[in-house]
Amino acid sequence: MIKTIHLTVNGRAVELGVDQRESLTDTLRNRLGLTSVKKGCEAGECGACTVLLDGKSVNSCIYLSVWADGHSILTVEGLTKENGELHPIQQAFVEEAAIQCGFCTPGLVMTGVEIANSGKTYTREELRELISGHLCRCTGYENILNALERVVGRKENGTL
């Protein structure tokens, strides 16, 4: 059955008719064309479909679109400024070559944005834990952690 939902997607209010059986991943990709949201495991394990729901990272593949009714969603498409400038997390991923095949990247960037939005800094070990909901089969995570450290890093002794 089709249900009407209201969302704020990347800052824009949208009214959508969605099938109540569909995942938020499918709605964002197929109805709104936001293909940065990747379909990986589709079981909440790999993190490729991660979006921010009211500022919190969630696996959109195991979240029904009807549950998101009334809420706010941010995807990678909503990060870039009008002048084309990248978000600091995206820029850091570029500078540290934290991308190989790129499939895990949008999800990891969104978790990175969530971490940056916390306004705090983190040790490498803490960052490892914070990205533990993402699988990357190319990089070995080292460059991803290097990129995150550029923006939100903190040394063990508290200095940057």
Next chain:
Amino acid sequence: MYDIKETYRAHSIEEALALLEGHPGAVLVNGGTDVMIRMKEGKLTDAVLISIMDVPEIIGISLRENGDIAIGAGTCFQDIYHNEVIRGAVPALAHAANQVGSPQIRHVATIGGNLCNGAVSADSVPILLAMNAELELAGAQGTRRVALTQFHTGPGKTVLQKGRELLTTIVIPKEEYAGRYGSYIKFGQRNAMEIATLGAAVCLKLQANKTRLEDIRIAFSVAGPTPLRCAKTEAALKGMALTGDMVKALRQGVIQEVQPRDSWRASKQLRLQLVKELGERALRQAAEEAGGTIHD
């Protein structure tokens, strides 16, 4: 597309119970991180889902006037992990909450769902069992209170009357946490996105001079058909001095009280070894938290 027939959203406990009554076979869902997987695996088909994520009465953590800690069943693990009341009074529960799934899962998965699914591996259960937590179940006839030790009846089975009742609150009575110290140790193949191979929790109270056990509770997950307590070992250890003999008594006792099985995740033999080893480590950790020193 998920195999869903209809979805509803409840906005109060009353509305959730009314929806349940009006739709036999309907399933309550909050974060959905387990229910959605059951649909993926074809274990739940043609589902009628009643979402309780908008029921404010079951969200949040509070300290009741009598000092009991009340955790709303709809509180997500992330909020439990960061909550000051939990961190102060039952830090082992905060630690357990942080062992569930991944950050994305913990943002939506709730403690009530973890309990009601009845999984023998649920990360929140061993420490709550060791703390004698109680559950408040709301039904049409009012609310009943059930001890967590009486809640699980088999793998995936609980005393909750599905279709008629709703878990609203997890209560940790003041006398069950004041002066008591706990620990939870999870064993898995990896550190994140992992289902426990075995979990061990200890909650203990030391005598005033901190050299003897006044009281101890020991609980395990994935060590039998339900999460379980080791009552005989607990009774045997009560009053013992903090020595190597006490540790040995725990290792020898717990092994008699568990019934782990072989599964693709681990053999019975490995689980029996883990029961002894993690039981000991959980005991040592809780004793240290309590300020006691074990003289081996």
